[in-house]
Amino acid sequence: MTGRVPRSGSLASRLLRRPAARWSLVVIALLVLAAVVGPPLWKYSPTEQPNIVGLKNAPPSHAHPFGTDAVSRDLLSRVLSGARISLGISALAVALAVTVGTAYGLVAGYVGGRLDTSMMRILDAFLSIPRVLLLIALATLWKPMPFWEVAILIGATGWLGVSRLVRAETLAMRHATFVEAAQALGASTPRTLWRHILPNIAAPVIVFATLAVGNVILLESGLSYLGAGTSPPTASWGAIFYDGMDSSSSAWWVLLFPGMAILVTVLAFNTLGDALRDVLDPRGSPTTR
DSSP: OOOOOOOHHHHHHHHHTSHHHHHHHHHHHHHHHHHHHHHHHSSSOTTOOSOTTTTTTOOOOSSOTTOBOTTOOBHHHHHHHHHHHHHHHHHHHHHHHHHHHHHHHHHHHHHOHHHHHHHHHHHHHHHTSOHHHHHHHHHHHTOSBOHHHHHHHHHHTSOHHHHHHHHHHHHHHTTSHHHHHHHHTTOOHHHIIIIIIGGGSHHHHHHHHHHHHHHHHHHHHHHHHTTOSBOTTOOOHHHHHHHTSTTTTTOTHHHHHHHHHHHHHHHHHHHHHHHHHHHHOTTOOOSOO
16 A cells, blocks of 8 residues: 555645635736746837837836836836746756655655765765855856846755655655555666655645745846846846846835836735645644635
């Protein structure tokens, strides 16, 4: 007999019973929809400068609902394009971090012994390096950085936490009855890890990945704000925020709209992650919040 994670239908029904989860899913769906279909449909390009003198820092209007920035670029088109960049970087970075961290933790936890000890000491060495300082140093050395390089850089430095989580779950799972039964029936190590252990430790990994999306958005925005993220004229939310700093005292909209986009997105993913953690908690939790 093997343990099973909750079926998707059961998980979805329990998740949707929570008002906070429903609202966060709606917000995330709208953000993804805006990122996918928004930039091509909007009449302005995020890099277009129609009138660098006459439309400089123009306030919100019918033609420009979010106003314009210091070089007359339409802020709505830049925020929509920034959603595509920021969400794309977050998705790629989290996918890379979760894949590497899960594989590392599975091997360390399942094999154990000296290999586990050596792998954990390597992990401790990496954890001793401040991640933000490392990212700033690497991003500064490799400037300018395209979209995919920023995602790889953030993902390659973000797998440490999930590897510890997966290792702990694997250590607790490797002596379970269904794992020992699979081994007794001749299941290979890769099959045991893939078919029997991984599905049963997926719940905390899913929660980690959901919460990590919001953290990566904040991290990428911070790097772009410091000039160490995506290279201009790429319109990530952090870069838009950075571009508006010089004129923020006279043009409040240049900081408000990208800042609100970051705030709402991070809040939605964190709320969804909290709801998933409650739903997937084996000890049980209230069905509504």
